[in-house]
Amino acid sequence: MGYFINVILPIPLEKLFTYSVSKAEASYLKIGMRVAVPFGKSKIYTALVAEIHTTAPAVYEAKEIHQILDDDPIVTEVQLRHWSWIASYYMCSLGEVFRSAVPNAFLLESETLILKNKETVVDEKELSDEEFLVFEALERQSMLKVQEIAAIVDKKNVLPILKRLLEKNIIQTKEEVYQQYKPKLVRYVTLGEKYQSEEALGGLLDSLSRAPKQSKVILSLFQLQGNTQKKITVKELEVKSESSAAIIKTLIDKEILEEVLVRTDRVVFDPAKKPKNRKELNEHQQQALEDIETSFSENKVTLLHGVTSSGKTEVYVKLIADCIKEGKQALYLLPEIALTTQLIARLQEYFGEQVAVFHSKYSIHERVEVWNNVLANKAKAQIVIGARSALFLPFSKLGLIIVDEEHEASFKQYDPAPRYHARDSAIVLAHLSKCNILLGSATPSVESFYNVTQGKYGYAQIQRRFGNVQMPEVTLVDIKELTRKKRMKGHFSEHLLHGITTAVEEGEQVILFQNRRGYAPIVECTTCGHSPQCPNCDVSLTFHQYKKQMRCHYCSYHMALQQSCLACGMATLNSKGFGTEQVEEELQKLMPNLRIGRMDLDTTRGKYAYEKIITSFEKHELDVLVGTQMLTKGLDFANVSLVGIMNADNLLNFPDFRAHERSYQLLAQVSGRAGRAKKRGKVLIQTYNPYHQILQQVAANDYEGMYTDQINERRQFKYPPLHRILKITFKHKDYTKVEDASEWFAKSLRVVFNSTVLGPEFPAVSRIRNQYIKHVILKMEKEQHLGKTKNHIKRIEKSFDAIAQYKGVRVIYNVDYI
Ligand code: ADP
Numbered sequence: 001m002g003y004f005i006n007v008i009l010p011i012p013l014e015k016l017f018t019y020s021v022s023k024a025e026a027s028y029l030k031i032g033m034r035v036a037v038p039f040g041k042s043k044i045y046t047a048l049v050a051e052i053h054t055t056a057p058a059v060y061e062a063k064e065i066h067q068i069l070d071d072d073p074i075v076t077e078v079q080l081r082h083w084s085w086i087a088s089y090y091m092c093s094l095g096e097v098f099r100s101a102v103p104n105a106f107l108l109e110s111e112t113l114i115l116k117n118k119e120t121v122v123d124e125k126e127l128s129d130e131e132f133l134v135f136e137a138l139e140r141q142s143m144l145k146v147q148e149i150a151a152i153v154d155k156k157n158v159l160p161i162l163k164r165l166l167e168k169n170i171i172q173t174k175e176e177v178y179q180q181y182k183p184k185l186v187r188y189v190t191l192g193e194k195y196q197s198e199e200a201l202g203g204l205l206d207s208l209s210r211a212p213k214q215s216k217v218i219l220s221l222f223q224l225q226g227n228t229q230k231k232i233t234v235k236e237l238e239v240k241s242e243s244s245a246a247i248i249k250t251l252i253d254k255e256i257l258e259e260v261l262v263r264t265d266r267v268v269f270d271p272a273k274k275p276k277n278r279k280e281l282n283e284h285q286q287q288a289l290e291d292i293e294t295s296f297s298e299n300k301v302t303l304l305h306g307v308t309s310s311g312k313t314e315v316y317v318k319l320i321a322d323c324i325k326e327g328k329q330a331l332y333l334l335p336e337i338a339l340t341t342q343l344i345a346r347l348q349e350y351f352g353e354q355v356a357v358f359h360s361k362y363s364i365h366e367r368v369e370v371w372n373n374v375l376a377n378k379a380k381a382q383i384v385i386g387a388r389s390a391l392f393l394p395f396s397k398l399g400l401i402i403v404d405e406e407h408e409a410s411f412k413q414y415d416p417a418p419r420y421h422a423r424d425s426a427i428v429l430a431h432l433s434k435c436n437i438l439l440g441s442a443t444p445s446v447e448s449f450y451n452v453t454q455g456k457y458g459y460a461q462i463q464r465r466f467g468n469v470q471m472p473e474v475t476l477v478d479i480k481e482l483t484r485k486k487r488m489k490g491h492f493s494e495h496l497l498h499g500i501t502t503a504v505e506e507g508e509q510v511i512l513f514q515n516r517r518g519y520a521p522i523v524e525c526t527t528c529g530h531s532p533q534c535p536n537c538d539v540s541l542t543f544h545q546y547k548k549q550m551r552c553h554y555c556s557y558h559m560a561l562q563q564s565c566l567a568c569g570m571a572t573l574n575s576k577g578f579g580t581e582q583v584e585e586e587l588q589k590l591m592p593n594l595r596i597g598r599m600d601l602d603t604t605r606g607k608y609a610y611e612k613i614i615t616s617f618e619k620h621e622l623d624v625l626v627g628t629q630m631l632t633k634g635l636d637f638a639n640v641s642l643v644g645i646m647n648a649d650n651l652l653n654f655p656d657f658r659a660h661e662r663s664y665q666l667l668a669q670v671s672g673r674a675g676r677a678k679k680r681g682k683v684l685i686q687t688y689n690p691y692h693q694i695l696q697q698v699a700a701n702d703y704e705g706m707y708t709d710q711i712n713e714r715r716q717f718k719y720p721p722l723h724r725i726l727k728i729t730f731k732h733k734d735y736t737k738v739e740d741a742s743e744w745f746a747k748s749l750r751v752v753f754n755s756t757v758l759g760p761e762f763p764a765v766s767r768i769r770n771q772y773i774k775h776v777i778l779k780m781e782k783e784q785h786l787g788k789t790k791n792h793i794k795r796i797e798k799s800f801d802a803i804a805q806y807k808g809v810r811v812i813y814n815v816d817y818i
């Protein structure tokens with residue numbers, strides 16, 4: 001009898017592929033282990049075992065595997081079921097899910113580029129002969145493909161050797177190098193071990209009596225430490241003792257001080273420090289908690305709808321504590337991890353070392369570490385905080401998932417496949433893991449609220465802010481009227497300027513929101529109307545004052561700002577629209593004494609830039625913070641009393657069926673930054689359109705009004721959540737090819753689905769990186785059987801693929817696109 005395994009290859013194949021194994025291998029292998037396998041003419045891939053059986057494939061001869069790569073599964077069976085769901089729901093292959101779900105280092109293949117890790121000091125004696133050969137080859141040549149290394153070592157299968165070298169951190173993959181970011185190390189010092197006793201210390205101080213500068217450093221250290229043993233940063237010590245880095249270095253060299261390097265982005269956990277006690281919940285939080293627990297006991301997905309600053313986080317904390325008390329794991333999903341320093345710090349105060357952060361910017365090594373800790377259910381990874389990809393970790397005992405800010409669009413992943421929605425995939429994961437799941441938001445998505453009204457989800461709410469602080473007072477400022485009366489200063493209304501002055505005079509802070517980065521997004525010639533375009537994409541370039549550049553936000557193309565129009569040559573270029581940079585500059589001119597900071601993608605590129613801005617705003621080194629929607633992401637500033645929205649109209653006018661829902665969410669969330677701690681905050685919304693329904697609803701804090709309007713519209717125009725939508729994208733360099741191919745496809749779809757097919761249409765930006773783009777949208781009845789629908793589409797795709805003239809046109813499915 002022959003033995004076979006079906007494996008998932010990390011490529012877009014529709015089916016699992018079968019390989020033959022020996023009897024011994026078959027009995028050793030478990031589902032979820034990796035194997036190195038040959039594929040095609042000469043490729044080697046890392047594949048994942050999905051099935052073990054004795055049925056030979058019917059249409060091809062099964063090749064043998066090269067080697068087994070793991071001693072234990074690295075992926076659980078629940079994960080495999082979850083991936084299958086994702087592949088089938090989001091219309092992609094299991095291999096594509098595999099590729100995006102596991103850290104790159106797990107996926108060595110013949111084409112992978114390998115480099116030496118320069119950071120690691122290698123003791124050559126510790127390397128095996130083969131490892132040494134690889135190491136030596138990489139000394140001579142900086143980068144090698146896996147297949148080249150195979151030739152050097154003269155061994156077909158080098159993946160196990162490379163795996164060991166990766167684990168020892170001696171080599172790294174090319175992807176890794178691209179992703180790498182340098183962790184920031186902070187130098188701390190404490191008293192050397194030898195001087196811990198009173199006696200030794202006395203002796204030390206005596207001996208230093210002739211080195212006054214050094215003894216001043218030691219005394220300053222004691223002052224800073226107080227009665228504790230805590231570590232002090234070298235910076236602090238330098239300042240306090242008025243000494244220099246050189247003096248401190250001398251003390252370190254003499255081992256009087258001990259130096260410790262601590263990574264600032266990692267858990268700086270002091271074991272001596274007891275976790276903080278959790279806060280007592282107030283009656284509203286308590287009620288919400290009880291409602292959540294009841295709903296959990298009915299195994300329902302539950303929505304926590306609590307206004308901004310109502311204390312949702314404390315409720316999550318309570319649920320997490322209960323979960324880990326039972327020895328189970330908790331997963332806390334956030335829209336964007338880079339933006340959540342405040343939250344991570346808060347959870348670490350309560351749970352200390354049990355919190356693990358899963359960060360796409362962490363090195364592969366660290367991600368593998370978290371992966372393994374989660375798999376082994378280690379104490380160190382009882383609670384995982386992460387953005388959507390944390391969903392793919394190998395939880396073995398998941399008890400609770402929290403999806404915070406569940407309405408956020410960034411939970412949906414775009415490119416490449418699997419294009420999954422992390423909230424919805426989390427719900428499926430919870431179901432497969434039989435664990436509880438809570439969605440939280442101050443402004444729930446129309447989808448989730450709809451599910452509540454249908455009785456499908458449980459519901460809990462907190463309608464009051466913590467400490468009974470009132471919801472902010474929202475005023476709509478009619479800038480059309482004010483412009484007509486010439487009572488605007490640049491983009492600022494008198495009301496807003498007055499509000500800023502008053503707040504700052506009272507020692508309070510202000511947030512200004514403008515939904516565009518850059519200076520003046522578009523430059524236009526007032527003579528001929530030309531505005532500079534990106535040569536690769538079908539968009540106008542955006543002007544960035546700071547670098548005096550015109551940039552494309554789609555492909556990063558840029559050029560220097562022109563003095564005169566490229567089309568007609570006249571020096572009549574004028575800016576149109578305005579961005580955060582201009583807001584900052586105008587305000588600074590109007591109020592020169594104001595300390596203004598800006599937060600947008602341009603100012604937060606570096607890893608720590610974001611934290612720096614937040615911290616300096618928190619420390620009140622800034623009076624005003626100007627920013628884009630980054631500002632909405634759950635930040636908690638106690639001293640902000642005024643939020644100004646520069647222009648609400650560009651949000652409302654966005655051509656998308658979700659534009660109104662989004663505007664409501666965004667405006668309500670930004671407004672929520674006002675007056676969180678003490679007194680009632682103020683919000684000024686500048687608009688040309690103060691009677692717009694959505695703005696009225698934001699002003700009245702009328703979520704349900706917004707919801708009712710939206711759900712009626714969606715029903716009428718057949719949009720989610722009442723209908724499912726699938727977007728099919730066609731891409732090619734050649735304009736006519738895209739036109740013809742998408743027409744053909746849409747026509748074929750219409751034969752089956754009639755009027756529910758829209759398009760093909762060019763999107764607002766119809767060419768990106770020299771590729772033309774067309775969309776076809778399919779609206780599906782909720783009752784319509786999804787599997788059947790997809791089979792129809794797949795069949796059409798097969799015929800499509802057979803048409804020679806459409807060759808090369810990419811077809812991309814995006815299910816539930818948002
Ligand atoms: P949300 O997540 O709903 O916007 P937070 O959880 O950030 O609200 O809470 C808002 C503020 O109220 C925070 O500063 C938080 O520390 C404080 N807070 C919330 N609940 C309590 C509580 N039970 N006791 C003391 N302070 C609380």
Ligand code: ZN
Nearest residue numbers: 534537552555
């Ligand atoms: Zn471009």
